[in-house]
Amino acid sequence: MTPRRHDTPARTGTANPLRRLALGDLRRRTSMKWRAHPEDVLPLWVAEMDVPLADPVARALTEAVRLGDTGYPAGTEYADALAAFAERRWNWRPGAEHTALVPDVMLGIVEVLRLVTGPGDAVVVNPPVYPPFYAFVGHADRRIVEAPLGADLRLDFPALEAAFVRARAEGRPAAYLLCNPHNPTGTVHTRAELERVASLAREHGVRVVSDEIHAPLVLPGARHVPYPSVRGGESAFALLSASKAWNLAGLKAALAVAGPEAAEDLARVPEEVGHGASHLGVVAHSAALRDGGDWLDALLAGVDENRRLLAELLARHLPEVRHRAPQGTYLAWLDCRALGLGDDPAAVFLERGRVALNSGPGFGTGGAGHVRLNLATSPEILTEAVRRMAAAL
Incomplete structure (x- = not known):
């Protein structure tokens, strides 16, 4: 299967980035998505997108290389760019003085957790949730307390309050690692x-750390709300990056943003971080x-098209798979339990269908029998992937 190149303009007037690259071009890539499996596998798993680099980003990198500008980072350019973007998109303008540069979002989360908790303290999460939450929290010598999402894949507040109580047992400090928007469900809070x-959180003395790496990827019909901007969020932290929205995972940089009451805490992050x-x-x-706003808008239009296409494909080929269209992210969370494929349907789809998806059990409680599918590809690849998944049964 070799999808054709497409350059159909999106609603923004900019070509849909998801229709720009043929499968042969993508297979020349050397990143994790394209090298973790043999060439006969269609990879719709890890959060890399099948897009060319946005022109403004390519120009900036080309100019930096031309100048030999490859030293150490300095200044507030990134924080200023985020502030202007957040003001345009979310009516929120975090000050550079409340911002710290960190290597990436997960390492930034670890540094913030070290500010507000100690070894052995609890961190509350909402499974099914991004698997590195478990890995990084454990590596930082903190313990996980789960507050599973409800059946509607939204926050379950009785479960959350019960988790806060368990986390604060014996008066120990605790934090809540919020995923906003939520990965893998695509829920936008x-x-x-x-x-x-x-x-x-205020009532129970829990500090909130909000992973907002998918914030620019909220789709039509929903709106991102930065957690530090809400009433009562003044003592919280948010971690943000352009990584997911512009496919920049290999170019490490992220920002930790403190609410007004957390600024002194954030100032304690060591400079070397x-x-x-x-x-x-x-x-x-x-x-x-x-x-990169025009490029992002074209991408969002393409992801919106793909989420509608996925719903149509599942209804036609895999009607027993339950699926709620994501409000944000380019990820789809598929409930495959009715197919009788066991706890890890992704293993079956890989072995029999040659489609790589993320395995549900790694997302914690509620993940068994599920898979996560990456929508950030061409309609042709998405169509072929679902056809292969159906054929695997």
Whole structure:
């Protein structure tokens, strides 16, 4: 199967990036998505997108290389670009003085957790949730307390409050690692939901750390609300990056943003933490946030098309698979339990269908019998992947 190149303009007037690259072009890539499996496998798993680099980002990187500007990061260019982007998109302008450069979002989360908790303290998460939450929290010598999502894949507030109580047992410090928007379900939390989180966190003395790496990827019909912007979120932290929205995972750089009451805590992050970010990462992420809005809007239109296409394909080929269209991210969470494929349907789809998906059990409680599918590909690849999944049965 070799999808054709397409250059159909999206609603923004910019070509849909997901229709730009043929499968042969993609297989020349050397990143994890394309090298983890043999060439006969269609990879719809790890959060890499099948897109060319956005022109503003490519220009900024080319100019930096031309100048030999490959030293250490400095200044507030990234923080300023994020502030302007957040103000345009979310009506929130975090100040550079409340921002710290970190190597990437997960390492930034670990550094913030070290500010507000100690070894052995609890970190609350909402499974099914991004598997590195478990790995990084454990590596930081903190313990996980689960507050599973409800049957509607939204926050379950009685479960969350019970988890806060368990986490604060014996008066120990605790944190809540919020995924906003939520990975893998694509749920976008509303302002009312986040304000209820803030009220519970204040009541129980839990510090909130919000992973907002997918924030620019909220789709039509929903709106991202930065957690530190809500009433009661003043003592929280958010971690943001252009990584997911502009496909920059290989160019490391992220920002930790503190609410007004958390600024003194964030100031305690050691200066050397910021040295772990790549200068070229800062250049790329700044350019994306500053000048990549049209490209992002074209991408969002393409992801929106693909989420509708996936619903149609599942209804036609895999009607027993339950699926709620994501409100944000380019990820789809598929309930395959009715197919009788056991706890890890992804293993079956890989072996029999040659389609690589993320295995549900790694996402914690509620993950068994599920798979995560990456929508950020061409309609042709998505169509072929679902056809192969159906044939695997």
